[in-house]
Amino acid sequence: MNEGPISAFLKRHFRHFNAASLIEAANGYAQHLQSNGRMLLALAGAMSTAELGISLAEMIRQEKVHAICCTGANLEEDVFNLIAHNSYQSIPNYRDLTPTDEFLLYERDLNRITDTCIPENEAIRKLARALLEEWTAADSTSRRFFPHEFLFTLLRNGKLENSYDIDVRDSWLYAAMERNLPVFVPGWEDSTLGNMYAAHCMIGNIKDVHTVKSGIESLLEMAAWYETTTHEHSLGFFQIGGGIAGDFAVCVVPMLREDMKKKEVPLWGYYCQISDSTMSYGSYSGAPPNEKITWGKLSPKTPKFIIESDASIVAPLIFGLVLGY
Secondary structure (H helix, E strand, O other), X not given: OOOOHHHHHHHHHOOOHHHHHHHHHHHHHHHHHHOOOEEEEEEOOOOOOOOOHHHHHHHHHOOOOOEEEEOHHHHHHHHHHHHHHHHOEEOOOHHHOOHHXXXXXXXXXXXXXXXXXXXXXXXXXXXXXXXXHHHHHHHHOOOOEOHHHHHHHHHHHOOOHHHOOXXXXXXXXXHHHHHOOOEEOOOOOOOHHHHHHHHHHHHOOOOOHHHEOOHHHHHHHHHHHHHHHOOOOOEEEEEEOOOHHHHHHHOXXXXXXXXXXXXXXXXXXXXEEEOXXXXXXXXXXXXXXXXXXXXXXXXXXXXXXXXXXXXXXXHHHHHHHHHOO
């Protein structure tokens, strides 16, 4: 890895515990890429609202990330921030809010995520109106696309361009669109726009509920991508948070090897998870990497790292190390 001042500082001071794990994970990430490996990033939580795009977009542009599996929330929230950043409300004293305070935010059409409120009209409704045009146009001509493909279309055709509040270089989805990066979005219906899409289906504005392709179709797409990619490259798995974004993607390997009986399909070649969810009784998000060996996802020799910390702090630092800042 190249070593700029940030990398030099981290290597000098991050020596023990989660700090040491961060350095080890970043070194393993860089070594995986240097060995002609590729990396899938699983994005959970509210990382788009945390503006991870500032560092993630550069990782995509420099080909340090080769595919993304994310929740519907992270997909849409990157665009919400792109078109309405100046209307967001910061709530630095969010720990002190009473139920009455929360209700007052609701009455102002402000949807809170920890210390940040997403404005309903400037962000959510604006994007939903633009997307409805794309959904109904596809529906009327019996065309079907994945959730991210509809958003890629909006970013390409410039319909939202006059609304951009931030530099597009700080949008990870814009960078993914520019590179036509493989994106997989399981459980898209569990998102604000997914809820709105379902409502339009119930109202009758959209006739075919399958106009937006399903999670199963996304799983099939990812399985095909995994097989094609691993013909020439080892695939690594970098997971931010827990939940469906990680579980959906990591399960492609045992599905191919055990359900499809394709034993020649390789296991994941690198694994790292950043999570503040600790190991407990049956916790998926807090499950240690070694548990995945028993499910046929990793091998005993797979480089494995877990960093039990705040991903909004850890991920940009790892990205900075990999980029050589």
